[in-house]
Amino acid sequence: MRGKVGLVIGLGAGYVLGTRAGRARYEQIKTQAQKVWNLEPVQEQVARVKDLAASGAMKVPRLAWDGAVKVVKTVTSTAGTPGQKLDAAIDEAEDTVDDVKKAADKR
Template identity: 60%
Template structure:
């Protein structure tokens, strides 16, 4: 599915930038794109992506910093250069695993948050059906 979306986006961008129709066609395409961009389902997805990104920004730097500190300590520990190298490599692998776990946890948290927000929204209430003209014209026997 991601490949198809990328293909469509790439095709659209290529058409917009490669068209010889000029500025008028570009403006027409831009206007249509903005209509799509401002649709509620699109904006809902934009909000979800923003929330996900905020969760990642908060979690990942701390894990990266902790990992970098572990690697530096391992590389500067006592021992032969070979021992320090192996220690630093092991610390790097552990730090990478910690960062990956942090990213997975943040992604799961963001997904739970967006699902909870989506589930908490009340369903749209259906509008009452409009009365037909023929039903409005009918009179009851008591009214006559």
């Protein structure tokens, strides 16, 4: 019984001391991270990423995916011969390519 009480007291003391040291270390790391974040080269890169996200460049992958979905829907929903389905898919794919090119040119 005496060993268990000593163990509990030891664990409690270790927890309290560890959390205090842990919090101090956390604050140190947080302060250093803030300093790095506020450096001029880092902020320049942040601004570049924001500009890229605001431009049309982020639209290109979405447009390509949406176009692929449209091509598949066109093929599966078009009635007719396989040749007619192929022609409809090609037309839809060409429209998608044009949309992607326009979005890429706007960058």
